[in-house]
Amino acid sequence: MFKSVENGLKKVFAVTDILAGVCFFSVMALVLANIIMRNLFSMPILGTVEIVGLLVATGLGLALANCEMSDGHIGMDLNLDKLLSKGTQKVIEIVSYVISLSFWAIVVWRLFVYASTSFANGRVTPTASIPLYPFIFVLGFNVFCLCVAIGYKLVRNIREMSATRKSPRGGEEESI
Secondary structure (H helix, E strand, O other): OHHHHHHHHHHHHHHHHHHHHHHHHHHHHHHHHHHHHHHHHOOOOOOHHHHHHHHHHHHHHHHHHHHHHOOOOOOOOOOOOOOOOHHHHHHHHHHHHHHHHHHHHHHHHHHHHHHHHHHHHOOEOOOOOOEOHHHHHHHHHHHHHHHHHHHHHHHHHHHHHHHHHEOOOOOOEOOO
8 A cells, every 4th residue: 555655646746747847848938939039029028037937936846746756856875874773874864854844844834825925915026917826826735745755755764664673573673
């Protein structure tokens, strides 16, 4: 069952990753169109900078969860393999996931609060007057997906740690 949850999450996050690619392709197309319109017709596309900023933020948000699930992020390896036992390394990894999940959960909460207040206040971009709240809600949802990925990895590590602590002789615990 645990493997089927992982496969389901990977499928959902692969879709968000494809949508992130669409966002970045759209940025490229918009910038190219703006250059062509400005140089050939002396008519730049108004609000290009704002639209590019919104698409980049959306694309980065969409890519977060898939990057976490596939361990595609930049990590810091302290090379503790020789200094610490596997159990101690797992404990450090679990603590790291708890801290990370706590931080990102606060970010999700604040993004939804910010999106709600942006909706209530009618906040828009300065030049193109594009409402900001849909992009902030999408970013909040994407960071929530990141929290789901981190939570899954946290639970997986806790399960792995509890499985390795039991010895083959009847469930006695090994010291960490």
